[in-house]
Amino acid sequence: MAASSVFRPGLFNNKVAIVTGGGTGIGRAISNELLELGEHRRPKGARVPRGAQSFKAQSCCVVISSRKLERLEKAAEEMREKIPPSSPARVSLQPCNIRDEDEVSAPCRRPVLPPPSLTVKALVSSVLKQFGRIDYLVNNGGGQFSSPAEHISSKGWKAVVDTNLTGTFHCCKEVYAAWMKQNGGAIVNIIADMWKGFPGMAHTGAARAAVDNLTKSLAIEWASSGVRVNAVAPGTIFSKTAMENYKELGPNLFKRSIPFSPAKRLGVPEEISSTVCFLLSPAASYISGATLKVDAGQSLYRSMWEIPDHEAWPAAPEGENLEALRELLKPPSKL
Numbered sequence: 001m002a003a004s005s006v007f008r009p010g011l012f013n014n015k016v017a018i019v020t021g022g023g024t025g026i027g028r029a030i031s032n033e034l035l036e037l038g039e040h041r042r043p044k045g046a047r048v049p050r051g052a053q054s055f056k057a058q059s060c061c062v063v064i065s066s067r068k069l070e071r072l073e074k075a076a077e078e079m080r081e082k083i084p085p086s087s088p089a090r091v092s093l094q095p096c097n098i099r100d101e102d103e104v105s106a107p108c109r110r111p112v113l114p115p116p117s118l119t120v121k122a123l124v125s126s127v128l129k130q131f132g133r134i135d136y137l138v139n140n141g142g143g144q145f146s147s148p149a150e151h152i153s154s155k156g157w158k159a160v161v162d163t164n165l166t167g168t169f170h171c172c173k174e175v176y177a178a179w180m181k182q183n184g185g186a187i188v189n190i191i192a193d194m195w196k197g198f199p200g201m202a203h204t205g206a207a208r209a210a211v212d213n214l215t216k217s218l219a220i221e222w223a224s225s226g227v228r229v230n231a232v233a234p235g236t237i238f239s240k241t242a243m244e245n246y247k248e249l250g251p252n253l254f255k256r257s258i259p260f261s262p263a264k265r266l267g268v269p270e271e272i273s274s275t276v277c278f279l280l281s282p283a284a285s286y287i288s289g290a291t292l293k294v295d296a297g298q299s300l301y302r303s304m305w306e307i308p309d310h311e312a313w314p315a316a317p318e319g320e321n322l323e324a325l326r327e328l329l330k331p332p333s334k335l
């Protein structure tokens with residue numbers, strides 16, 4: 001049988017992608033997949049086939065972007081080391097805080113070292129200057145902290161909503177205005193398993209549900225420009241960086257999540273990146289406005305939030321049904 005028609009050699013050749021949060025965790029796996037650096041695609045012990053084409057096939061220019069320059073530099077260097085000399089794949093980095101839409105800090109005219117942190121507008125214009133096109137946008141940069149809703153400060157709420165909802169909107173809007181409106185393209189938004197609410201992370205649940213809805217609106221508004229907009233909702237996905245975000249709570253938070261997955265294991269970023277690349281690829285040419293859950297069924301299963309036993313609930317209305325229920329719940333009479 002011929003090689004997979006979904007990820008055939010050269011699928012992403014000459015395309016340009018922006019991956020926010022592209023230097024760590026899920027974003028790193030997406031970037032690797034687009035650059036075809038994914039060792040995981042090769043079964044253990046399998047020999048590289050003659051010509052080795054299939055393993056550097058999805059050569060693409062990937063711009064990884066997030067706030068922390070050092071992280072980006074390290075990630076870009078590691079990725080570059082893996083790109084075979086014969087491959088046209090390129091990785092470029094650009095610090096940017098997706099919360100900043102406009103040219104608050106104007107980009108420098110001459111290249112400077114280190115690159116300045118750009119606003120979203122400046123990021124998009126810099127990528128267009130450098131590569132001349134933007135075929136794909138992956139809105140993966142984001143996150144949150146864990147807290148009961150009653151303890152989330154207004155500043156904390158805004159930080160999470162600004163990052164995950166407004167940041168995603170900024171990136172979609174700017175890439176559309178500056179390139180995709182005239183030239184088409186594909187956008188994938190990373191959201192979360194917030195289908196049963198997100199107790200313990202209410203801010204992110206609200207922001208991600210909003211992005212799910214935004215995905216649908218943009219899919220329709222931008223269809224006539226040939227822009228497809230989809231989302232991916234991951235289950236609990238382990239990476240060191242994701243865990244470290246929760247500081248000392250991290251290890252326990254991720255370990256504790258295992259029984260709540262029908263798979264009885266956590267996912268890894270490479271199990272998300274394949275779906276994202278599918279949605280970007282021509283294999284998904286008839287898919288828009290969709291959110292794909294990549295969670296082993298977690299969203300259909302148990303919630304991690306424990307509700308303690310309590311008697312605070314409003315009483316049920318009196319009547320024969322309540323009487324029967326009381327009868328059922330009566331402790332068995334002693335003989």
Ligand SMILES: CCC/C=C/C(=O)SCCNC(=O)CCNC(=O)[C@H](O)C(C)(C)COP(=O)([O-])OP(=O)([O-])OC[C@H]1O[C@@H](n2cnc3c(N)ncnc32)[C@H](O)[C@@H]1OP(=O)([O-])[O-]
Binds near residue numbers: 145160
């Ligand atoms: C396991 C489950 C599934 C996993 C899902 C994942 O997504 S894994 C992937 C996980 N990866 C990520 O999540 C990566 C990205 N995540 C982040 O960068 C942060 O989580 C962020 C989104 C809050 C932004 O943070 P930032 O530093 O840029 O924002 P800032 O400095 O502007 O702060 C604003 C305000 O927010 C508040 N506040 C902040 N932290 C806490 C806290 N721990 N506690 C309480 N409150 C907190 C605080 O009020 C603070 O102001 P203050 O009181 O200090 O004046």
Ligand SMILES: NC(=O)C1=CN([C@@H]2O[C@H](COP(=O)(O)OP(=O)(O)OC[C@H]3O[C@@H](n4cnc5c(N)ncnc54)[C@H](OP(=O)(O)O)[C@@H]3O)[C@@H](O)[C@H]2O)C=CC1
Binds near residue numbers: 026066096140241
């Ligand atoms: N891991 C999981 O279980 C799940 C993850 N997700 C989501 O998937 C995405 C990737 O997470 P994951 O890889 O797991 O965790 P990471 O913590 O490794 O990734 C988060 C990335 O987002 C970047 N980022 C955060 N804030 C901003 C910002 N304001 N502007 C630009 N970039 C930003 C971070 O880089 P920097 O700090 O340099 O800015 C980092 O690269 C996130 O949106 C996350 O919430 C959703 C569901 C589950």
